Amino acid sequence: xxxxxxxRGLTELVRGILRLFTIQxxxxxxxxxxxxxxxAVSSGTTLTVAVLDVGQALAVAAVTADGHALLYDxxxxxxxxxxxxxxxxxxxxxxxxDYLVLSHPDQDHVGGMPAVLEGISVSTYVDPVLPxxxxxxxxxxxLVRDLRIRPLRAERGxxxxxxxxxxxxxxxxxxxxxxxxxxxxxDNDNCVVLLLEHGAVRMLLPGDLETRGEAALxxxxxxxxxxxxxxxxxHGSRTSSSELFLSAVQPEVAxxxxxxxxxxxxxxxxxxxxxxxxxxxxxxxxxxGTVVVTSDGERYTLNTQGERS
Ligand SMILES: [Zn+2]
Numbered sequence: 068x069x070x071x072x073x074x075r076g077l078t079e080l081v082r083g084i085l086r087l088f089t090i091q092x093x094x095x096x097x098x099x100x101x102x103x104x105x106x107a108v109s110s111g112t113t114l115t116v117a118v119l120d121v122g123q124a125l126a127v128a129a130v131t132a133d134g135h136a137l138l139y140d141x142x143x144x145x146x147x148x149x150x151x152x153x154x155x156x157x158x159x160x161x162x163x164x165d166y167l168v169l170s171h172p173d174q175d176h177v178g179g180m181p182a183v184l185e186g187i188s189v190s191t192y193v194d195p196v197l198p199x200x201x202x203x204x205x206x207x208x209x210l211v212r213d214l215r216i217r218p219l220r221a222e223r224g225x226x227x228x229x230x231x232x233x234x235x236x237x238x239x240x241x242x243x244x245x246x247x248x249x250x251x252x253x254d255n256d257n258c259v260v261l262l263l264e265h266g267a268v269r270m271l272l273p274g275d276l277e278t279r280g281e282a283a284l285x286x287x288x289x290x291x292x293x294x295x296x297x298x299x300x301x302h303g304s305r306t307s308s309s310e311l312f313l314s315a316v317q318p319e320v321a322x323x324x325x326x327x328x329x330x331x332x333x334x335x336x337x338x339x340x341x342x343x344x345x346x347x348x349x350x351x352x353x354x355x356g357t358v359v360v361t362s363d364g365e366r367y368t369l370n371t372q373g374e375r376s
Contacts, residue, residue: 112232114265114362117155118298120352120372121147123326123333124175127272127298128152129263130159135230137166139261139272141179148182151357156187163188166227166235167216169207170274171258172199177207184210191217193227195240195259198252221259223287229263232364236262238292239276239284255301256280262294266364269294271316275301281312292316295367296360297347299323303334313345320369321347322358329353 113132121142129137136156141148156164167189170176181203183189192211211218219225222242227235239260247253258274271294276284281300285292297318300307302325321342325333334351342349350358355371 112265112364114233114263114268114364115159116263116270116296116360116362118322118324118350118352118358118360119151119155120357121151121179121324122352123302123329123331124178125170125274125298125302125324126152126179127324128155129229129233129235130156130161131230131233133230133232134161135233136161136164137168137227137229137235138164138183139168139259140170140176140274141167141183143175143178145179145182148179148186152179152183153186155357161187163190165229166191166193168193168221168227168235168259168261169195169204170260170272171195171197171254172201172204173254173275174201174203176274177201177203180204180207181210184214184216189214189216191219191227193219193221193237193259195221195257197244197254197257199254227261233263233265236264238262238288239273239280241283241287245279245283253277253279256283260284262292265362268296268362268364268367270296270298270360271318272298273300273307275304275307277301277304277306278309281307281309285311285315288315295319297321299334299338299342301333302329302331303338303351304331305335305337308338308341310341310345313341313347316345318342318345318347320360321349322360323349323351325351325353327353
């Protein structure tokens with residue numbers, strides 16, 4: 068339970084950040100309108116995307132050959148950041164992230180965010196701005212403000228350019244937010260959904276989106292959701308990866324970020340069955356360790372890096 072004064076302070080902090088987000092959003096729209104058209108992917112460009120082994124949590128790192136980088140979620144803890152996430156970027160000689168994206172402010176996604184912000188410089192921080200009293204989230208917003216990082220409120224339709232050849236489309240959330248059964252804003256169903264595009268290679272990151280969010284997204288996107296690689300929603304929970312959603316995505320590869328012997332029973336066996344029925348090859352971080360997808364803009368290859376000791 069968060070104490071009331073902490074919650075109040077956090078609410079004010081979120082309000083302040085929200086105002087900043089709105090201003091930055093307008094600035095970004097102006098920039099987006101003035102960008103030149105996108106040409107074909109030239110040979111020699113490479114995109115590397117790693118679903119990092121951070122146990123029962125999520126952290127997906129994307130790095131381009133020309134030195135651009137994005138991190139989507141930051142695991143559960145400071146250790147996930149210092150032992151897994153930051154070393155990955157160092158090994159790719161990345162010392163600055165173009166984008167740090169938080170899908171939603173749950174501990175298994177935001178826990179390592181403060182340590183990431185302390186460990187590497189960040190140009191733009193992206194967040195759906197959902198109500199939360201999570202301490203790591205409060206710390207994240209404070210660091211974004213104090214380090215003068217550009218905040219951007221995630222909104223369906225925005226596009227994040229990652230160098231000349233890769234872009235991350237924000238497909239979700241959309242306002243008004245989806246409410247849960249108690250009439251409160253649902254964290255999971257309003258999380259940031261990213262579609263990474265590198266030429267013909269497409270990779271979908273739905274965060275912890277569940278059935279209602281999936282249905283709303285399918286209703287709006289129709290054909291556009293198709294992606295060869297799917298980072299499976301909500302760690303393979305029973306309440307994600309509906310048949311409707313999978314029939315729209317048609318994944319060839321499904322990567323599940325999940326902790327060994329986790330208390331949630333993720334991934335659920337029914338979900339694994341649905342993924343197989345959709346024709347996807349399944350990889351799991353608890354079995355395969357970090358899973359790395361490398362794209363040349365036409366084809367992709369997949370490598371696993373073994374479990375963390
Ligand atoms: Zn999660």
